[in-house]
Amino acid sequence: MxxxxxxxxxxxxxxxxxxxxxxxxxxxxxxxxxxxxxxxxxxSRSARKAITVDYPSEVFVGETVDLKLTVSNAPIALSGQIDWPDGISGDTDIAFTSVDGVARAVITCRAVRRGTWTCEHLWLIWTSHWGFFEYVPKLTLGAELRVVPNIRLVESGQITTSVNSALFGVKENRAIGEGSEFHQLQDFVQGMDVKTIDWKRSARKRSLVAKELRAERNHHVIIALDNGYLMREEIGGMPRIDHAITAALATAWAAAIGGDLVGFYSYDVRPRIFSAPTAGRKAFARLRSRTADLDYVSRETNHTLAMTELNARTPKRSLIIIFTDFVDTTSAELLIENIGILARRHLLIFVTLRDPELEQMVAKAPESMDGVAELVAANQSIDERRIVMERLTRMGVTVIDTEPGKVTAQLISHYLEIKAKELI
Known part of the structure; x- marks a missing residue:
């Protein structure tokens, strides 16, 4: 025009x-x-455009989903634009394929934050028959996506298979003498450990009888989530807290399958939620509901108050898995001190998430003076984290400092090892 x-x-x-x-x-x-x-x-006059959208009502955080758009009474060359809410990311520009007046498009978007997010409007763009005009009407889309914590590993059955194989498989049934909980008596045969002989019952029966023991169950496992502002930092396109929740839910499911009681604790500037340890899948369902409702906050974490409250609420020796983060050794001093108090009574696993971009920055040679400064700062940050981890390890705390994609496997592996050694 x-x-x-x-x-x-x-x-x-x-x-x-x-x-x-x-x-x-x-x-x-x-x-x-x-x-x-x-x-x-x-x-170029045409009938009013009508749009329909097909999408799943629920999507796991960190995963992608397809939105299928259909526009009726559409011109041949049709495109569009969409404004994504904060919790959803995707391409802004949309290319439609028009056939017989019906235009279709498939938009792939990614859920990056938990919550309920609405894609409210869609702008359609097309030119008139001779190109004098460009039409840009705004249509109401109203696509509401509920982003929930990721339990893909739980649904796939991988965790259930791994835990059942480790705790209830052939290996445990033949591991006679391992464990502290009495299971049954059986005749003593050559090759068994002499320490398993029950001498009183053997005397009554006038033949050697051995005890078969198995690992004690019904331990308390507490998932403690730091929800302070440091956990809002994005790693791999998602906040740290969402990576932590994914690993926490997977571990809670493993503990529930393993016969333990699972509790939940969240905190930031003060303690927020505490759920007493509960057995079975009921505990997992409660934990999933509580983590789905956790807000993204901008408050600094008070570790002293949080750890003191947790210690007071868990009188029985428990396995406590703490998901948190820190900036440097100075900010970690109070954290280390309070974790040391907890470690006197409980068995602790300290979980932090390593930033892959920081590792890549250290591995790459700098190309400018600014790059040298960034390299020095990155090395200093890594060294300070290593110092904190070493101090926690010397206190008897199990430390998991790894990339987000590896934390779940390592955490469940440590849990199964703790169960096998009966350290709780």
Whole structure:
């Protein structure tokens, strides 16, 4: 439209400049242009656009989902734009494929934050029949996506298979003498450990009888989630707290399958939620519901108050898994001191998430003075984290400092090892 209008204006100016050309020629040119514009407007009229969208009502955080759009009464060349809410990311520009007046598009988006997010509007873009106009109507989309904690590993059955194989498989049944809980008596045969002989019952029976023991169950496992502002930092396109929740839910399911009682504790500037240890899948369902409702907060964590409260609420020796993070050794001093108090009574696993981008920055040679400064800062941060981890290890705390994609496997592995050794 602008190109045609500019050309008409230029021709009119030339006609006026020449002076000898009749004025009617210039006026006629604009009349022709007006008629063409009016004809284009009439030819491009179409029925009201109706849009439908097909999408799952629920999606796991960190995963992708397809939104299928269908527009009726659509022109041949149709495109669009969409504004994503904070918890959903995806391509802004949309390319439609039109067939017989129906345009379709599939948009792949990624859930990056928990919560309920609504894609409210969609802007459609198309040009008129002769290209004089560009139409940009705004349609109400109203696609509501509920982003929930990721339990894909639980649904797939991988964790159930691993835990059942480790705790209830052939290996445990043949591991006679391992454990502290009495299971049954059986005749002593050559090759068994002499320490398993029950001498009193052997005397009554007048033949050697051995005790078969198995690992004690019904231990308390507490999932403690730091929900302070440091856990809002994004790693791999998601906040740390969401990576932590994914690993926490997987471990809670493993503990529930393993026969233990699972509790939940969340805190930031003060203690927020505490659920007493509960057995079975009921505990997992409660934990999933509580973690889905956790907000993204901007408050600094008070580790002293949080750990003191947790210690007071867990009088029985328990396995406590703490998901948290720190900036440097100075900010970690109070954290280390209070974890040391907890470690006197309980068995602790300290979980932090390593930033892969920081590791890559250290591995790459700097190309400028700014790069040198960033490299020095990254090395200093890594060294300070290592110092904190070493101090916690010397206190008897199990430390897991790894990348987000590896934390779940390592955590469940440590849990099964603790169960096998009966350290709780």
């Amino acid at each position: 602008l190109t045609v209008g500019g050309a008409a204006l230029l021709i009119s100016m030339l006609i006026a400049f020449v002076g000898d050309a009749p004025f009617a020629a210039a006026a006629g040119l604009w009349v022709v242009l007006g008629v063409a514009v009016l004809a284009d407007l009439i030819m």
